[in-house]
Amino acid sequence: MIKPRPKRFIAKPCALRVGIQDSGPYQAQPNAILEKVFVSITKYPDEKRLEGLSKQLDWDVRKIQCWFRHRRNQDKPPTLTKFCESMWRFTFYLCIFCYGIRFLWSSPWFWDIRQCWHSYPYQPLTSGLYYYYIMELAFYWSLMFSQFIDIKRKDFLIMFMHHLATIGLITFSYINNMVRVGTLVMCLHDVSDFLLEAAKLANYAKYQRLCDTLFVIFSAVFVVTRLGIYPFWILNTTFFESWEMIGPYPSWWLFNGLLLILQVLHVIWSYLIVRIAFKALIRGKVSKDDRSDVESSSEEEEATTNSKSPCGSSSSNGANRVNGHMGSSYWAEE
Numbered sequence: 001m002i003k004p005r006p007k008r009f010i011a012k013p014c015a016l017r018v019g020i021q022d023s024g025p026y027q028a029q030p031n032a033i034l035e036k037v038f039v040s041i042t043k044y045p046d047e048k049r050l051e052g053l054s055k056q057l058d059w060d061v062r063k064i065q066c067w068f069r070h071r072r073n074q075d076k077p078p079t080l081t082k083f084c085e086s087m088w089r090f091t092f093y094l095c096i097f098c099y100g101i102r103f104l105w106s107s108p109w110f111w112d113i114r115q116c117w118h119s120y121p122y123q124p125l126t127s128g129l130y131y132y133y134i135m136e137l138a139f140y141w142s143l144m145f146s147q148f149i150d151i152k153r154k155d156f157l158i159m160f161m162h163h164l165a166t167i168g169l170i171t172f173s174y175i176n177n178m179v180r181v182g183t184l185v186m187c188l189h190d191v192s193d194f195l196l197e198a199a200k201l202a203n204y205a206k207y208q209r210l211c212d213t214l215f216v217i218f219s220a221v222f223v224v225t226r227l228g229i230y231p232f233w234i235l236n237t238t239f240f241e242s243w244e245m246i247g248p249y250p251s252w253w254l255f256n257g258l259l260l261i262l263q264v265l266h267v268i269w270s271y272l273i274v275r276i277a278f279k280a281l282i283r284g285k286v287s288k289d290d291r292s293d294v295e296s297s298s299e300e301e302e303a304t305t306n307s308k309s310p311c312g313s314s315s316s317n318g319a320n321r322v323n324g325h326m327g328s329s330y331w332a333e334e
Helices: 005-017 032-040 047-057 061-074 079-105 113-117 127-146 156-175 179-204 208-246 252-283 297-306 318-333
Strands: none
Touching: 005 079, 032 047, 032 061, 047 061, 079 127, 079 179, 113 179, 113 208, 127 156, 127 179, 156 179, 156 252, 179 208, 208 252
């Protein structure tokens, strides 16, 4: 498969410049018996199975644990791949947000949101509105297809459903000529996206302090926009001002129902993100996203010491579990 040129000629050189190695994880030593257990039985053998394999192969338990850890890491994307993917998303989110702000700055409904309903549904579709919608819709269609060839994450199904819902909402608002309020919703969601991607880029480049700072800023922006501006500005106009000015139009119930569901998700995701940001401030480091990170030997040693989780599994502390949920939930929303 040919890689997209922006990733090959822009993202990859940037990754190499910040010290990210162009190599995947350590390859596990070929072993037919362990491979059969890994593929057919379990990727996380318990203590009893480890002892049995140790006797069968005449290997130390520690060596078998390392083999399973390396074998699991083989199925995970290298940091370089994740950096390139995040850089592509960061570039788009930043550009589309800047375009949206530039376009909305000269739009009357940005300053007076009641303008979204003046003369509805007979509102002209300007070229700026059209291009804004087409770019957003094209991007989410690209995510819909590229998720089958990009990094495979644990939240694949959630992401698939999210892309379907997002494409449906954008298309629905376009067909019903609700593009004015639609542009406000899209711009409001884009404002925090590029901050999260920037934090991930800093994390992959091992700029931990920058990563923590960006993540805390992202958390604050996310909460302010999703729990403050969105309900008191967007939902207020779609629920009350639209009813007052044009009455309950045919698609009013469905449109507001979908927006209300989105607000419920905002509350859940904000809670999870704030927990992670709070732990970052207390511990001085953002907990890792255990959706796709490569396992480290320190995690394996911790698991062995606790003897409560399989070798090489992600740390079982609450922060990592919350961050895993945040990762899947947040991306399902974004």
